[in-house]
Amino acid sequence: MSQIQRNPRSTLHALIPYGKGTSEVESLVSYFCRLAASHSVSTLVLSRTIAEHFEQIVAAGFDWHERQIAGIRESAFTWSAGLSALTSVQGLDRLTFLPWREVISQNGLSIVKRGQFCSACFAEDIECGRQPYFRLAWESAEVSVCSKHGQRLTRHCQHCGKDNVRHAAAFVVPGWCTHCGVPLAKAKEYQADVAIEPDELWRARQVGELLASQESITAEVSRNTYLAGITRIITELHKGHSASFARRIGIAKSTVHHWFKGDGTPTLAISMKIAAHHGTSLKQLLTGDLSDWQPPMIQKQLVLQLSSAVPKPHKTPREIDWLEIEKQLSTFLLLPTPISVLEAARRLDLEARQLYLRANKTTRQLGERWKTYLKRRQESKVIAAWPYLEVACLDLWAEGKAVTRREIVARVPEEILSPVANLLNVLKEVQAHLQRTGENENTHT
Ligand SMILES: [Zn+2]
Ligand SMILES: [Zn+2]
Structure with missing residues (x-):
């Protein structure tokens, strides 16, 4: 088991994210851009590197700008995991809104289309x-x-006046x-001349408080607990009437019904309203x-009309x-035949x-062991096929024919040939080897 590397070297620089555990936590967009810059490659090259490494998970050839990688959807999950795998920095999903995916609906988190920033934060x-970095809070359209x-x-940009100049480019610092x-x-x-509404400041603070807490969240935030909280609000402030609650925050009663009886989950904007109207913080x-x-x-209410506000049991996250x-x-690391991470x-x-994301080092050890195993296995297939390929090449040369895949397939048994990957490259090596040995023999005679 000496082949197991204690901590396999990361493929990419293990940059430490900024501001973890604070309202100024870095966004994954920022981390990604800083990583590309630290390797002196374009964001496109870096996104391709990640896509290639994770070919089972990320489709190659796509525009990373379009993927809200610091958001709450699958793409945020895949990119944070991909970057954790390649940098060895565990838990990069905490640079996204993913910790709240149970309590904010998939389409319920508006991410700004054009990168916004605070120039004073950069100055600081x-x-x-x-290094200046983008705050995760800036990604939310609520902020x-x-x-x-x-x-x-x-x-x-205050210099050239252009819009959307934060990160929409191939090279980003x-x-x-x-x-x-x-x-x-x-x-x-x-x-x-730029007045700031108290409401805007309140919303920015709520999101900040939320993000500051997400580093220390250990258990998954649960939709059931969230809905139980809303039930309590409806009970205590709306005498159990969900219609009154819905009116108060300006949404349809059926929307509330959908949360409790269906699979609906409030959007971030609606949760903000609920918090604002009922004196809780967004995080609470x-x-x-x-x-x-x-x-x-x-x-005080005498009768609780709770029938409409008792949540339907919902699958809790494991x-x-x-x-x-x-x-x-x-224990997987000790298996006689290595297994892949998948x-x-x-x-x-x-x-x-x-x-x-959560067991980074051991997972990367598994990945390394599997890669080494695959390489060895491939080598052994080439070693087995090598004599057949030599004979076939010599025969073809003797017949004055070129060595092509077709000719080789016709001469070498399929069970020998099919496990060999990159056959044309292997054939080049075989021929080069034969030529070298031929030349050696000529010089000796
Ligand atoms: Zn600022
Ligand atoms: Zn400019």
Whole structure:
């Protein structure tokens, strides 16, 4: 078992993400751009590297700008797992909104189409001696201001005036305009003409608080707990009437019904409204932790009409015991015949992506062992086929024919030939070898 590398070297630089555990946590978009820059490659080349490495999961030849990689959908899952696999940095899904995927509907998180930023945040990055980076909060369309600097986020370069200059380019250095190359950093200055609404500031703070908490979340955030919290709100503030609750936040009663009786999950915008109208924070609401919540106005009710607000039992996400998974993965490492990461994931009833995100090192060890095994297995097939190929080449030369795949297929048994990958390359090697030995014999005679 000496072949098992203790910690296989990562393929890409193991950059440490900025701001983990704070409201200023870095976004995966930023991490991806910084990684490309640190390898001096374009974002396209880096996305192809990831696509190639993960060919079972990511389709090659696609535009990464289109994929909301810091969002909440499958693409965020795949990209964070892919980057964790290649950089050896575990848990890169915490640079996305994925920790909230149970309580924000798939289409319920609006991601800004054009990259917005706070120039004062960039200025502060430079002042503190770190690389400028994009905050995850900036990806949310709910966030329009920087709560730290109290100024509006922008998409424009103050030098060339171009729009969408944050990262929409082949080469991106976060913090510099992708159009004219001038720094986007600018110390905060008083802008009397740009008023900031208290509501905007409130929303930015709510998202910030949410993101600050997601690093420390251990258990999956559960939809059932979330809906139980909403039930409590409906009970205490709307006498159990979901219609009154729906009216209050300006949505159809059927929408509320769909959450409780169907598979519907509120959008982030609606959760914001619920929080704002009922005196909870967004984080309290989404985590269902209303223990500190004081209803803004207590209304005693005698009869609870809860029939419409009792959630239908919903499949809770499986609690995963990662210590146990680690143990299992370690036993897989000792199997006499190595298995692939995909196979390991299948046996554990998990996804390879989860393994890369939560059990990074052992998973990469499995991956390395499998690659080495495949290489060896391929080598042994070539060794077995080699004498047949030599004979076939010599025969073809003697007959004055060219060595083509077709001629070889006609001369070598299929069971010998079919396991050989890259047959044409192998044939080139065989011929080069024969030529060398031929020349040697000539010089000796
Ligand atoms: Zn700022
Ligand atoms: Zn510019």
